[in-house]
Amino acid sequence: MDEQIKKGQTEQLDEETLFIVSQTFKALGDPTRIRILHLLSNQECSVNEIAERLSLLQSTVSHQLRFLKNLRLVKYRREGTTLYYSPDDSHVMNVLEQTIHHAQHH
Helix, strand or coil, rough: CHHHHHCCCCCCCCCCHHHHHHHHHHCCCCCCHHHHHHHHHCEEEHHHHHHHHHHCCCCHHHHHHHHHHCCCCCHHHHHCCEEEEEEECCCHHHHHHHHHHHHHHC
């Protein structure tokens, strides 16, 4: 009985964990963010390159990258005045790519 009680307590999720998980799924719940992350999973890109490749406005791309960066799903490196973005969370990218693969072969 004591083991079940202990197990139940360890299975409780704290507020911070719940928030991060829900925000991650919120990030993956947006088609534009999925497109950006999928593109970045294949190559590092600048805001201009993302906008051009996905036919999006630069302001839209910048806004979405800010959201993804705040969740630590993307990172950037600076080269001169240009920022180049790439994935920053291999676990989330694996979930995304597995889900895409599942949807394509369903």
